[in-house]
Amino acid sequence: MNPTLRDLEVFRAVMECGGVTQAARQLGMSQPAASKMLRQAEERLGFQLFLRDGKRLVPTAEAHALLPEWLGAAAALDGVSRLADALRKGRSGRLAVAAVPVLATALLPDAVQAFRARHPGVLVSLRACTALEAAHLVADHRADLAVILGHSADLRVETERLGTSTIGCVLPRRHALARHRRLGLMDLADQPVISLSAQQPVGAMLRQAMAQEPRMGQVVVEVSQSSIACALVRAGAGVAVLDGFGLREANAQGLLVRPLLPAMPLEVCLLRPRHHAQSIPAASFTAFLKEAAQRALAGGRGVNEHGER
Structure with a gap:
């Protein structure tokens, strides 16, 4: 039988102290218990570890050969123990998060800042992508979680609603529609x-x-990100x-924002x-x-009649 870790701890302590009494004191155990474990270790190994010379124990050649291997194993086990403790307390590891671009810039920064303050040793990896790709990353375990607008039809992922956002319009400040506090679909005709x-x-x-209201205006430019749409609005x-x-995002850039009626609520999902x-x-x-989403979506989850957040 192989010696136990406790057997090897007694062996190392006796090697360092030169006697069982001091080794037992170092390990916080009784001298008889330490002596018994040392005998058990020798029985399991099949050879003597120490020879008695008066009151002192002298290591055998086999003990000297075993010590370096034991020290290496002890260091590795200590490293495993420290890593396990760090992982248990959330002080180490890696967190992969996927999000649609607008949420990656408007929602995740606050959550990441708060998380990093609590878990400074965890590497955070953020990836902006489409909602479809985000669902695939989570389902394939390449991302721990994702945040998207709307629901996912992927049955491999679990969806949790974080709140509801609203859809509205972005205008240049001197636009003819700026005088309206709210805009309807027909205002865009x-x-x-x-x-x-x-x-x-x-x-x-x-x-x-738009399909239900033929008189409404047409989409003339299609974009992949809100930041691009804002740049186009600024350009007229x-x-x-x-x-x-x-x-x-548009409001922060100095553009006008207006609620769009009828209201079209849009869910934010984890x-x-x-x-x-x-x-x-x-x-x-x-x-x-969830805390960041609650703050961001509080108070109407959109814009007020003056176009203010």
């Missing part, structure tokens, strides 16, 4: 409309609304229709692997993410 792609929830919802290319986070336990960092980040 003569306007060139800048929209997110039809593969994104906002773009899909806008096109569905048209009026953009964005989700609440895109409106927040994706996790289905039937898969979260890591400690992922569970902690989820809590910070």
Whole structure:
């Protein structure tokens, strides 16, 4: 039989102290118990570890040969123990998060900052992508979690609603529609409309609304990100229709934002692997993410009648 870890601890202590009494004191155990464990270690190994010379124990050649290997094993086990403790307390590891671009810039920074303050030793990896790709990353366990607008149809992921955003319009400050506190779909009838792609929830919802109102204006520019839409509005290319986070970004850039009626609510959702336990960092980040989403979506989850957040 192989010696136990405790047997080897007694062996190392006796090697360092030169006697069982001092070794037992160092290990916080009784001298008879230490002597018994040392005998058991010798029985399991099949050879003597020490020869008695008066009151002192002299290591055998086999003991000297065993010591370096034991010290290496002890160091490795100590490293494993420290790593396990760090992982248990969320002080080490890696967290991979995927998000659609607007949420990667408007929602995740606050959550990441709070998470990093609590878990400075955890490496955070952020990836901006489409909602479809985000679901695939989570389902394939290449991302611990993801945040998207709208729901995912991927049955391999679990969806949790974080809140509801609203859809509104972005205008240049001197635009003719700036005098309106709210805009309806018909107000856009003569306007060139800048929209997110039809593969994104906002773009899909806008096109569905436009299909029901033939007199409404047409989408003249299709973009992949809210930041691009804002740049086009600044350049005078048209009026953009964005989700609440895109409106927040536009407002910060000095553009006008207006609620769009009828209201088109859009859910913000968290994706996790289905039937898969979260890591400690992922569970902690989820809590910070929910707090950040609650703050960002509070108070109407969009813009007021004056176009202010």
